[in-house]
Amino acid sequence: MGVQVYWEDNEQTLLRYDFVGKWTWSDLYNALALGLKMEMLVTNRVDVLIDMR
Numbered sequence: 001m002g003v004q005v006y007w008e009d010n011e012q013t014l015l016r017y018d019f020v021g022k023w024t025w026s027d028l029y030n031a032l033a034l035g036l037k038m039e040m041l042v043t044n045r046v047d048v049l050i051d052m053r
Contacts, residue, residue: 002027005035012042016049
């Protein structure tokens with residue numbers, strides 16, 4: 001399934017990356033690019049949670 005990125009909270013202070021099933025480096029790079037765009041839309045501090053279980 002790859003790497004999913006989404007806001008963990010409604011306040012948009014915690015950005016979560018979930019590695020689900022098999023993923024590729026391309027999946028990771030795309031998720032990081034999306035996460036950066038998401039971070040740039042808010043003015044507050046953003047912490048990151050990475051779940052690679």
